[in-house]
Amino acid sequence: MAELRIGLIGAGGMGRAHVERIENELAGGRISAVADLNVDAARTVAEPLGARVFTSGRELIESDDVDAVLIATFGKVHKPDVIRCIEAGKYVLCEKPLATTIADCEAILAAEQKMGKKLVTVGFMRRFDAGYQQMKQVLKAGEHGYATLVHNRHRNPSVPENYTSRNAIDDTAIHEIDTMRWLLDEEITSVRVDRPRLTSNRYEHLVDPIVLVMYTESGVRIDDEVNVNIDFGYSIECELVMEKGTARLGDQEQIFIRDRAGNRNAICSSHIDRFHAAFNREVGQWINAVKADRHTGSTAWDGYAATVVVEAALESASKAAETGGGPLVDVQMIDKPELYK
Ligand code: ISE
Numbered sequence: 001m002a003e004l005r006i007g008l009i010g011a012g013g014m015g016r017a018h019v020e021r022i023e024n025e026l027a028g029g030r031i032s033a034v035a036d037l038n039v040d041a042a043r044t045v046a047e048p049l050g051a052r053v054f055t056s057g058r059e060l061i062e063s064d065d066v067d068a069v070l071i072a073t074f075g076k077v078h079k080p081d082v083i084r085c086i087e088a089g090k091y092v093l094c095e096k097p098l099a100t101t102i103a104d105c106e107a108i109l110a111a112e113q114k115m116g117k118k119l120v121t122v123g124f125m126r127r128f129d130a131g132y133q134q135m136k137q138v139l140k141a142g143e144h145g146y147a148t149l150v151h152n153r154h155r156n157p158s159v160p161e162n163y164t165s166r167n168a169i170d171d172t173a174i175h176e177i178d179t180m181r182w183l184l185d186e187e188i189t190s191v192r193v194d195r196p197r198l199t200s201n202r203y204e205h206l207v208d209p210i211v212l213v214m215y216t217e218s219g220v221r222i223d224d225e226v227n228v229n230i231d232f233g234y235s236i237e238c239e240l241v242m243e244k245g246t247a248r249l250g251d252q253e254q255i256f257i258r259d260r261a262g263n264r265n266a267i268c269s270s271h272i273d274r275f276h277a278a279f280n281r282e283v284g285q286w287i288n289a290v291k292a293d294r295h296t297g298s299t300a301w302d303g304y305a306a307t308v309v310v311e312a313a314l315e316s317a318s319k320a321a322e323t324g325g326g327p328l329v330d331v332q333m334i335d336k337p338e339l340y341k
Contacts, residue, residue, distance in 0.1 A: 001291050005032035007066035009057040009081055011041040014095055015072035017272050019045055021280050022287075029287040032067075035060040057081035061088050068290045070283075071095060075170070079104040082300075086111045086119050091290040093283070095123040097174055098303025102311055105304035106334070113339050118295035121286055122303040124178040128281040131249040135240055136183050138247045145243025147184055147220050152176045155235040156228040157269050158201075165207040168226050169193070169317065170310045173212050176224040176238075177309045178302060183240070186217045187333065188309045193317040194325040201229045212313055213325075233267035234274050301340035308333050 006022060006029050008015050015034075022029050035054035036042035046053045054060040061069055061084045068091040071081055075097040082099070085092035086108070098120070099105045112120060126132050139147060154172055163171075181188060194211040202208045209227035216222070238249040255266050268274050282297060289296035309331050316326030 001067065004029035004287050004291055005065055005067045006030065006287075007033040007035065007060040007063065007069045008045070009035045009060060009069060009071045010073035010095075011036040011038070011045045012072065013272070015070075016045060017279070018070055018072060018283060019049070021283055023049065025280055026284045026287065028284070028291060032065045033060050033063055058084060061085055061090065066090070068092065076100045079107060082108050082120060083111045086115050089115065089117075089119070091119050091121070091286075091295075093121045093123060093286050093297075094303070096178070096303070097170055097307055097310070098122045098300060099307060100170055102304070102307055105300070105307045108300050109304055109337065112300050113337055116339070118299055118339060120300040120303070121295065121297040122178075122300070122306075123282065124175070124182070124298045124302065124306075125275050125278045125282045126175055126179045127182050127278075127298060128285070129275060129278040132179060132183065132238070135238065135247045135249055139183065139240060139242065144245035144247075146218070147240055147242055149241040150180060150183070150220065150222045151237075151239045151241070152180075152222065152224040153235065153237040154224060154226050154228075155230040155233075157231055157233055159206070159228045161203050163203075163206065163228070165205070165210075165317070166314060168206070168208060168210055168228060169212070169313045170307075172228060173210075173224055173226050173313065174306050174310055176212070176222070177214070177313075178298065178306045179238075180214065180216070180222050181302070181305060182298070184216055184218075184220055186220075187305060188214045188216055188222070188331055190215045190328050190330050191309055191313045191316060192325055192328040193313050193320055195317075195320045195323060197323065199227075199229055201231060207317070210317065213328075214309070215328075234269050234271060235267065236274060299340055301336060305333060 033052040034042045034046040071094040191214045212224040214222040240247045312329040312331045316329045320326035
């Protein structure tokens with residue numbers, strides 16, 4: 001296959017960022033079709049590329065011009081398109097979350113098992129970030145012993161008014177949920193959501209910040225500060241504590257600025273910039289793998305597992321007192337199917 005013909009479903013910000021990298025930064029693939037309910041948005045992306053325009057994911061997936069599919073719509077509408085891709089035997093890279101309910105994730109797992117082939121990759125791009133990858137290597141090397149604690153900070157400059165308290169968990173903290181499962185190579189077994197004093201810098205309806213506290217099978221304690229109206233920038237930090245050492249991933253340092261405000265590193269303002277290299281690695285590897293008829297990246301099982309932890313965290317959050325914490329809720333997963341072992 002000379003070039004992988006990729007159909008994009010969802011012509012919003014994330015979809016357009018993927019088009020930009022596929023067309024201008026990565027080799028091996030091109031956008032052959034774009035679908036969006038908003039046909040003008042689809043046309044704006046597709047026309048300069050000579051790509052076809054569809055108003056539904058179904059038509060795009062069925063099209064002979066599409067070898068593989070990239071889904072960048074909202075999580076709650078992912079399920080039918082992901083299942084159609086599986087049934088059509090087409091590889092699909094689906095942005096996170098795989099789906100927003102456990103039932104939808106289970107339906108995807110069932111469809112994939114019926115096909116007997118892993119076709120779904122979930123867009124958990126942090127697995128491709130150089131810093132997180134180094135951290136995983138340090139832990140695996142074993143020189144510092146095993147992990148006991150991990151501290152995470154997930155800070156966004158602001159979020160729009162339609163972002164809900166649920167999104168703080170199912171759209172934002174889901175990144176740490178996945179990254180921690182991958183980093184520690186074990187499942188999260190319980191989760192609690194703490195609710196500190198809220199920032200005044202938020203829409204009234206939003207509970208912000210929150211802290212997730214999670215425990216893994218071996219007892220590692222993970223905390224995750226989710227703080228999405230921090231104003232100053234997009235800031236992701238992670239500190240892994242092992243028995244005899246720590247590994248710390250700070251803010252990505254970009255250029256160094258010296259001006260009236262002092263000496264400082266520039267700080268980016270969005271995940272699209274902060275994880276640019278990781279997104280490129282993720283999509284580049286996916287293109288190469290699909291061309292070789294191989295699966296790459298996180299699986300539908302990883303998407304399912306993250307959503308089960310999200311549901312448990314939402315339950316804890318719903319029971320949290322105004323100031324204080326919700327109860328520790330057990331994470332109950334089905335047994336891992338053979339296909340994902
Ligand atoms: C957004 O959807 C993302 O995926 C970003 O990585 C995250 O930082 C942000 O909070 C989410 O809303």
